[in-house]
Amino acid sequence: MAAILLLALLCGGAFAGLAYEAVAGGSRSSAISNSRIFGVVRFTLFQAIFSTLLSVVPALLVARALSRHDRFFGRELLLRLFAVPQALPAIVAALGVLALYGRGGLLAEPLGHLVEGRWPGIYGLSGILIAHVFFNLPLAVRLFYEALQTIPHDHWRIAGQLGMGGFAQWRFIEWPVLRRAAPSIAGLVFMLCVTSFAIVLTLGGGPAATTLEVAIYQALRFDFDPFAAVVLTLLQLALTLAIIAGLALLGGRYAEFASLSIVSRRYVQPKAFEAIANILLVVLAALFVLAPMIAVVISGLKSELGRLVSESSVQRAALTSLVLAFLSACLAVSLSFGLVSTRKRLEMLRRNAGSATLAERLCDGGASMILVVPPIVIGAGWFVLARHAGDVFAIAPVMVVTVNAAMAMPFVVRTIRPSFDAAAERHDRLAASLGMTGWYRFRLVDWPAMRVSLLSGFAFAMALSLGDLGVIALFGSDSLQTMPYLLLSRMSSYRTADAAGLALILAALSFALMSLAGRARSGQ
Amino acid sequence: MRIETIVCSAALALAVITQHVQASEKLTIYTYESFTADWGPGPQVEKAFEAECGCDLEFVSVADGVALLNRLKIEGESTKADIVLGLDTNLTAEAKASGLFAPHGIDMGNVSVPGGWSDDTFVPYDFGHFAVIYDTEKISTPPASLKELVAQSGDTKIAIQDPRTSTPGLGLVLWMRSVFGDDAPAAWADLKDTILTVTPGWSEAYGLFTSGEVEMVLSYTTSPAYHMIAESSERYQAATFDEGHYMQIEVAGITSQGADNSLSARFLAFMTGPGFQDVIPETNWMFPAGKIEKPLNPVFDTLVKPSKTLLFSPEEVAANRRDWVEEWLEVMGR
Numbered sequence: 001m002a003a004i005l006l007l008a009l010l011c012g013g014a015f016a017g018l019a020y021e022a023v024a025g026g027s028r029s030s031a032i033s034n035s036r037i038f039g040v041v042r043f044t045l046f047q048a049i050f051s052t053l054l055s056v057v058p059a060l061l062v063a064r065a066l067s068r069h070d071r072f073f074g075r076e077l078l079l080r081l082f083a084v085p086q087a088l089p090a091i092v093a094a095l096g097v098l099a100l101y102g103r104g105g106l107l108a109e110p111l112g113h114l115v116e117g118r119w120p121g122i123y124g125l126s127g128i129l130i131a132h133v134f135f136n137l138p139l140a141v142r143l144f145y146e147a148l149q150t151i152p153h154d155h156w157r158i159a160g161q162l163g164m165g166g167f168a169q170w171r172f173i174e175w176p177v178l179r180r181a182a183p184s185i186a187g188l189v190f191m192l193c194v195t196s197f198a199i200v201l202t203l204g205g206g207p208a209a210t211t212l213e214v215a216i217y218q219a220l221r222f223d224f225d226p227f228a229a230v231v232l233t234l235l236q237l238a239l240t241l242a243i244i245a246g247l248a249l250l251g252g253r254y255a256e257f258a259s260l261s262i263v264s265r266r267y268v269q270p271k272a273f274e275a276i277a278n279i280l281l282v283v284l285a286a287l288f289v290l291a292p293m294i295a296v297v298i299s300g301l302k303s304e305l306g307r308l309v310s311e312s313s314v315q316r317a318a319l320t321s322l323v324l325a326f327l328s329a330c331l332a333v334s335l336s337f338g339l340v341s342t343r344k345r346l347e348m349l350r351r352n353a354g355s356a357t358l359a360e361r362l363c364d365g366g367a368s369m370i371l372v373v374p375p376i377v378i379g380a381g382w383f384v385l386a387r388h389a390g391d392v393f394a395i396a397p398v399m400v401v402t403v404n405a406a407m408a409m410p411f412v413v414r415t416i417r418p419s420f421d422a423a424a425e426r427h428d429r430l431a432a433s434l435g436m437t438g439w440y441r442f443r444l445v446d447w448p449a450m451r452v453s454l455l456s457g458f459a460f461a462m463a464l465s466l467g468d469l470g471v472i473a474l475f476g477s478d479s480l481q482t483m484p485y486l487l488l489s490r491m492s493s494y495r496t497a498d499a500a501g502l503a504l505i506l507a508a509l510s511f512a513l514m515s516l517a518g519r520a521r522s523g524q
Numbered sequence: 525m526r527i528e529t530i531v532c533s534a535a536l537a538l539a540v541i542t543q544h545v546q547a548s549e550k551l552t553i554y555t556y557e558s559f560t561a562d563w564g565p566g567p568q569v570e571k572a573f574e575a576e577c578g579c580d581l582e583f584v585s586v587a588d589g590v591a592l593l594n595r596l597k598i599e600g601e602s603t604k605a606d607i608v609l610g611l612d613t614n615l616t617a618e619a620k621a622s623g624l625f626a627p628h629g630i631d632m633g634n635v636s637v638p639g640g641w642s643d644d645t646f647v648p649y650d651f652g653h654f655a656v657i658y659d660t661e662k663i664s665t666p667p668a669s670l671k672e673l674v675a676q677s678g679d680t681k682i683a684i685q686d687p688r689t690s691t692p693g694l695g696l697v698l699w700m701r702s703v704f705g706d707d708a709p710a711a712w713a714d715l716k717d718t719i720l721t722v723t724p725g726w727s728e729a730y731g732l733f734t735s736g737e738v739e740m741v742l743s744y745t746t747s748p749a750y751h752m753i754a755e756s757s758e759r760y761q762a763a764t765f766d767e768g769h770y771m772q773i774e775v776a777g778i779t780s781q782g783a784d785n786s787l788s789a790r791f792l793a794f795m796t797g798p799g800f801q802d803v804i805p806e807t808n809w810m811f812p813a814g815k816i817e818k819p820l821n822p823v824f825d826t827l828v829k830p831s832k833t834l835l836f837s838p839e840e841v842a843a844n845r846r847d848w849v850e851e852w853l854e855v856m857g858r
Contacts, residue, residue: 021598036857091728095735103681103720104736118679121737123721201686201724202732206716207857214724218688223846224594299735313562380598387599492727493558494750494809496734 006335010406011373014381015233018226021384037215044211045239047125047200048193051132056186058133059140060178062285064170065278066141067148068270078286079145080514082138083460084293087467087510089484090131090198091491092503096292097131097203098122099299106295127203132196136189138289142460143188143414146453147181148174150422166274181418183247184368188410190247191371194240212236216374226380233377240372293507300504303497308505317486318509324400324482325465331405332461333454336412340420348428368410378403396480404468408461415457416450423449459517463510483509549579551787553776554605556592558808560585565800565807572799579787589691589774593619596779600624606782607791609649613773613835614694616646617842626783634796634815637773638833641813646775647792649800650810653769653830654695655745655762656682662739666763670703673765674715681720682740683729687849690725691772696742697852698841699770702834708848712855722856734760745769745828746809752823753806768832774810 066075085093100106103121112119122130155173164172197213204210212232219228270278308314379399386395427445431437436445447454467484483506491499560566560583570581586595589610596603596619603624611619619625627644635641637651656673658666663680667673673682685693697708704711720738723729733741740763751757776795782788794800796814804812805820812820836844 036853039857091731094728095731098732098737099735102737104738121720198724198728201689202721202728205721206719207686207688207722207853210857214688221590221594221689224597311562380594384598387602488727489557489561491731492725493561493563494730494747494754495563496731499731 004339006402007370007406007409010378010382010402011370013385014373014378015230017381017384018230018377021226040210040212040215041235041239043209044194044213044236045243047128047132047209047211048190048196049243050125051129051136051193051196052186052190054129054133055136055189056140056182058285059137059144059185060182062137062281063141063144063148064174064178065281066145067174068278069275072282076518078282079142080511080518081293082142082289083463083514084507084510085135085138085289086460087463087506088296088503089467089487089506090196091202092296092487092499092506093134093292094131094199094202095299096296097127097134099295100291101127101130123203123205124209125204127205128196128200128209131199131203132193134289134292135199136192137285139192139411140185140189141285143185144178144181146415146456147177147418150418151177152422166270177418181414183244184414187244187247188368188371188414190243191240191368191410194236195372195374212239213374217376220376220380229377229380233373236374237369237372241369244368296500296503296507299500300507303501303504305501305504308498308501313481313486314502314505317481317483318505320481321466321483322509324397324404325462327401328404328408328465329458329461331401332408332412332465333416333458335405336409336416336457337420337454339409339413340417341424343417344421344424348424368413370406371410375403375407400480404465405461407468408464411464412457412461415460416453419450419453420446455517459513462513466506466510466513549577549787550582551577551579551606551785551791552582552584552604552782553607553609553791554584554586554592554595554603555608556588556610557585559583559610563807565803568803568807569800572803573791573794576794576799577787577790581791589615593622596624597622601781603779603781605779606785606788607776607778609776609795611646611775611777612691613775613838614691614698614841614845615838616643616775616777617838619777620645620838621842624779625777626780628778628789628792630789630793630796632796635813637813638771639835641773643775646777647795648773648775648813649795650804650808650813651771651773652744652746652810653771653828653833654692654699655743655747655769655828656740656765657733657743657747657760657762658740659733659736660759660761666740666761668764669766670699671767673718673763674711676718680718680739682718682742683720683732683738684722684742685726685729686722686724687852690723692726692729692742692744693722694845694849695770695772697848698836699834701844701848702770702836703767709851709855712852716856719856744772744809745830746805746811746824749805749821749823749827750809752826753821762828764828764830766831768834769828769830770834771830773813773835 066072066078088096098105098121101111101122102108103119105119105121108119108121121127151173159169159173194211195213196211197217200209200211201214212235216229216232216236219225219232382395382399386399423446427449431441431445468482483502487499487502487506490496490502555566558564566583566585570583573581584605586592589612592608592610593615596605596608599605601624608619608625625645628647629644630647632641632647635648637648641648656667667676684696685691687693687697700708700711700715721732723732726743729741730743730747732738733743743762745762748758748761751760776792778788778792798815798817801812801814801816802818804810805824811824
């Protein structure tokens with residue numbers, strides 16, 4: 001419950017700060033006229049729903065394809081690479097995507113034949129969708145894959161004994177698990193797309209493609225109208241809540257089977273036809289995600305990497321980023337663990353009695369709502385409070401860590417929840433009958449069962465925080481330069497090549513993190 | 525227990541990262557981020573001024589000029605800033621209205637900007653003109669006027685910035701206004717076909733340009749100087765426009781808090797002299813607005829010299845900015 005309180009405090013504090021400022025400063029006219037707000041809302045929802053569908057549906061199939069085969073060449077590598085886009089600043093990813101599909105991109109010539117004339121690029125809805133799928137498809141694949149790993153091996157054994165075909169296995173074994181995970185994963189992707197900012201503006205091709213996030217940003221920046229910012233943020237929250245609630249209705253209920261894994265081998269091998277289809281699917285997804293990343297790597301290699309790495313400002317930024325990301329990840333994982341276990345306990349308490357309670361839902365989806373509150377709102381609000389409370393500079397690092405942790409929590413919760421729930425189903429009664437609680441229980445029961453997903457959640461949270469720009473720009477003080485901040489500042493002073501090099505270093509760091517987590521995973 | 529331990533160790537680690545050095549006589553200047561970057565003017569300016577005054581100069585940087593003013597508004601009377609450096613003339617009217625600035629009271633003999641300068645609150649330190657930069661490998665004859673650019677049709681495109689989020693973006697809106705007046709909306713409608721995309725900030729647009737995605741970009745007349753001096757490349761050049769170029773003047777001012785600090789006025793006076801001005805051209809890539817001792821790199825002589833400087837007064841901008849941006853949005857958002 002502490003986690004929920006912290007999140008509520010984080011948002012509440014920010015709102016209080018801005019509300020205070022609005023009252024004290026007197027709000028001016030609204031930042032955005034009422035006639036236009038309807039169009040903005042429509043476009044925001046439209047692009048977010050489309051992006052979510054295009055990311056989540058293929059991700060379901062790709063995750064399944066990846067999990068179908070005992071030995072899938074390069075699966076671990078692919079899953080690690082799939083975590084990298086999240087650590088890239090939006091503009092770097094956008095340039096990577098454009099290096100392929102843009103007007104000057106690699107594919108511009110062949111695509112030009114299609115349109116008879118010069119390829120106009122992907123500006124507009126298509127560009128937004130491609131970039132969003134590039135970011136979110138790999139994310140969803142990772143999360144679905146994690147969920148599929150919780151299927152007890154006994155199920156496969158039984159499936160083998162019953163001689164189930166591919167379709168029957170999908171219907172009776174995989175789909176129930178995926179369906180249970182889908183609403184929350186789709187919800188996460190949806191929130192990420194609703195709040196997308198730089199991608200929508202850069203690839204949208206003009207102000208016709210404007211999201212609420214842009215309006216909020218504008219309200220706080222040029223117009224400095226805290227009142228409008230709070231109202232727009234609440235509108236964004238309400239809209240997202242409505243969509244998420246709708247998604248929750250789609251999710252089926254599915255009770256885990258309380259059984260211990262006793263076998264580790266697949267009893268069912270896909271038939272040749274399915275194997276080929278699976279490989280095709282994975283190769284397509286890998287091409288789609290890896291190609292822009294390769295573009296990022298290539299342009300990064302063109303920079304003077306040696307000089308960059310030896311620069312003290314780069315080393316300092318890398319260290320700052322790593323320390324901040326490490327602390328955020330610690331906080332995020334601890335809080336997420338608390339949330340996940342509280343939710344499970346609540347679910348146990350009402351065993352078989354109707355649908356999930358409000359508190360339970362809060363522990364589940366509630367934590368994600370933080371994603372829909374723009375960092376600039378949290379930053380500015382707390383800034384106002386901090387000014388009254390004391391030294392703004394002193395709290396800056398604490399703010400960065402806390403907000404990053406809060407932003408990473410929704411991802412971590414989704415990573416660890418399937419394995420926690422499965423482990424709880426299996427061990428709860430035994431632990432209770434032995435009277436194991438607290439630390440002993442965590443060390444002896446939960447840790448061994450959850451080690452893999454906790455580590456992977458931790459690495460992922462770190463990778464996310466590494467790439468975060470959110471609050472740091474607002475609290476920016478020279479003692480707190482992070483890698484993405486340095487990257488953007490190089491870019492804003494003509495040093496595009498340096499920025500490309502830094503993007504490569506950033507990608508390499510997050511890949512190294514995922515590999516470390518992977519090493520720990522296989523070393524168990 | 526576990527969580528508390530982690531939080532405590534986190535706080536401890538952070539305390540180590542952010543230790544501050546205290547000194548007796550101190551001047552605090554809020555500025556934008558690229559000013560204090562390693563390659564920006566900040567480090568050299570700091571060294572030069574500290575040697576002269578024997579005091580401690582501390583820069584605190586935020587993202588850009590707009591964020592700078594917002595930061596000051598949030599902090600209000602309790603700000604730590606003695607001086608705010610990095611607002612432009614589009615923001616000065618609003619800054620004055622906030623009542624957070626005090627008259628500078630220094631001698632303006634050194635100051636020179638096109639069109640002259642008289643203001644009792646803000647002192648300019650550099651200026652530049654907006655310009656369309658083009659890729660000579662893709663365009664042989666660039667448009668010769670804003671009218672030509674607007675009328676252009678075909679395959680060459682431009683990337684511009686959003687006036688709601690970026691200074692150059694607002695600059696283009698004002699440029700179009702000063703050339704086309706009330707016909708600006710119609711001109712924007714014509715220009716729309718040539719605009720590839722509208723980015724949130726300067727760096728995204730410039731990144732698209734240098735990565736070969738687009739043939740032209742809205743930037744400054746001084747942009748080619750960077751490529752010529754730092755990269756020895758003449759590939760990117762600015763197009764001269766007949767109607768003249770819109771100007772941006774960057775200024776600094778003393779806050780009402782900083783008025784009591786004797787170092788504040790001393791710094792502004794220093795700012796108009798060679799110790800500061802000599803650093804500006806090749807670190808901030810703008811023209812110096814004060815006295816220099818070191819001659820400008822000859823490359824700056826090869827840059828586009830606007831036949832006419834266009835500039836609205838800060839009051840005109842403050843009064844019309846909302847309407848003009850709204851007008852832009854109306855056309856472009858269609």
